[in-house]
Amino acid sequence: MYLSEKGLEVEAAGTGAEGLAAYHKYHPQVIILDIRLPDISGLDILKRIMETDHNAKVIMITAYHDMETTIEAMRQGAYDYIHKPIDVDELDHAVTKSLHIADKVHAIPHLLQDDQESGVRHQIVGKTPAMRALFKTIGLVSRNRATILVEGETGTGKELIARVIHESSLFNDQPYVTVDCTTLVDNLFESELFGYERGAFTGATETKKGRLELAGEGTILFDEVGDLPLAMQAKLLRFLEYREFIRVGGTKTILSPARIIAATNCNLGDLAARGQFRQDLLFRLRVIAISVPPLRERLDDLPELVRFFLHKINRDLGATVTQVEDRAYAVLRDHSWPGNVRELKNVLIKSVLESRGSVLLADALKTVLAASSGDQPPVTGSASLDDLEKSHILKTMAETKGNLSAAARLLRISRPTLRKRLKLYGLNHPDPRNA
Numbered sequence: 001m002y003l004s005e006k007g008l009e010v011e012a013a014g015t016g017a018e019g020l021a022a023y024h025k026y027h028p029q030v031i032i033l034d035i036r037l038p039d040i041s042g043l044d045i046l047k048r049i050m051e052t053d054h055n056a057k058v059i060m061i062t063a064y065h066d067m068e069t070t071i072e073a074m075r076q077g078a079y080d081y082i083h084k085p086i087d088v089d090e091l092d093h094a095v096t097k098s099l100h101i102a103d104k105v106h107a108i109p110h111l112l113q114d115d116q117e118s119g120v121r122h123q124i125v126g127k128t129p130a131m132r133a134l135f136k137t138i139g140l141v142s143r144n145r146a147t148i149l150v151e152g153e154t155g156t157g158k159e160l161i162a163r164v165i166h167e168s169s170l171f172n173d174q175p176y177v178t179v180d181c182t183t184l185v186d187n188l189f190e191s192e193l194f195g196y197e198r199g200a201f202t203g204a205t206e207t208k209k210g211r212l213e214l215a216g217e218g219t220i221l222f223d224e225v226g227d228l229p230l231a232m233q234a235k236l237l238r239f240l241e242y243r244e245f246i247r248v249g250g251t252k253t254i255l256s257p258a259r260i261i262a263a264t265n266c267n268l269g270d271l272a273a274r275g276q277f278r279q280d281l282l283f284r285l286r287v288i289a290i291s292v293p294p295l296r297e298r299l300d301d302l303p304e305l306v307r308f309f310l311h312k313i314n315r316d317l318g319a320t321v322t323q324v325e326d327r328a329y330a331v332l333r334d335h336s337w338p339g340n341v342r343e344l345k346n347v348l349i350k351s352v353l354e355s356r357g358s359v360l361l362a363d364a365l366k367t368v369l370a371a372s373s374g375d376q377p378p379v380t381g382s383a384s385l386d387d388l389e390k391s392h393i394l395k396t397m398a399e400t401k402g403n404l405s406a407a408a409r410l411l412r413i414s415r416p417t418l419r420k421r422l423k424l425y426g427l428n429h430p431d432p433r434n435a
């Protein structure tokens, strides 16, 4: 009714079969398709439509707005995705956009029919709008090889996202390789990344392939890319520009078609502004930007995350916690989660071990949260005192929502001292009004 009133010609179908018949009869400019139909799955219909016309504009509608259906629908070429209950503005927006879009859309023919049943192995849990938008992006990028930058605080799931991107891509049968940029000390960069020929240097007793070569036509993740020293940023940039490299001590130029994903918990824009990260490299990496929201900004995901982790914990630790005390959610919502989802997972493991029966108690959570408040965010590996101080200051600033006075009080230092520390660690004060 709404679209008709707008002056569009609308044909409605009650079943999948009717819909397909109508599609072939009318060749509509836009198809609005429910996933759950009485006869055929909407995903199957989508597939058939895309086989007939891979430029078809199909907007999927479903009540099952979970990660897998969204990714699957986008991967199969759905133009957009809208969830129930239908928001007319959202629908209107999607329809208008699809009508205006230039006809030249290059959808890659769908190659993955046989993979449909297996689904994705890693699961990103989340239902909040921000997470749904993220799933949509993952679905869209699964159809190409564009370079992606994943930004987000520690423990928000950047590595997990990189994996899911690979697993849902058209080349998910190719290798997935990770490079931890924090460990790439100077002379290791090239030999690790590009490999080396036998005799290239002392100790090079045989030819070794580098990570890029190992990644082949798959995906390579540059984790913690913000930690890459400037000298190596230049080398990475050179590679990104030409997409080719030479093994150390070698002569042959090797092309790398691998998809590049970079992840970081730093704000690269800020680092670039301070001259610690190359602007041109940032530009090359941020072809597609995925920004993962911190857990405190999507507290509505808590119940599902808790269910997901409890299931895992029961399975892995042989625990039998199947219920959650109502009050427990209030406790979880009250926490600021500086360590994000990783922290939640750890807190749940400890709390389950604390609980005796089959119910996760609010008190158990409180005990664990109180005990661990001193060591968040979790620091991986050994950290310097400065790192600990920096992360503690960050955490306090987050807790006080950036209020300088309150943070200084909690840290028992003066405001000028706090400001000096923030500056020293290059932590721009988030809200100048408080300064």
Ligand SMILES: Nc1ncnc2c1ncn2[C@@H]1O[C@H](COP(=O)(O)OP(=O)(O)OP(=O)(O)O)[C@@H](O)[C@H]1O
Residues within 6 Å of the ligand: 123, 124, 125, 126, 152, 153, 154, 155, 156, 157, 158, 159, 160, 161, 264, 265, 308, 341, 342, 345
């Ligand atoms: N949305 C999510 N659903 C399910 N599990 C998640 C989610 N987000 C994070 N996790 C889990 O939390 C843990 C931390 O995630 P991950 O290692 O991907 O974080 P990260 O952003 O790379 O952190 P860091 O910046 O510290 O490296 C992992 O065990 C991951 O599986």
Ligand SMILES: [Mg+2]
Residues within 6 Å of the ligand: 158, 159, 223, 263
């Ligand atoms: Mg990580």
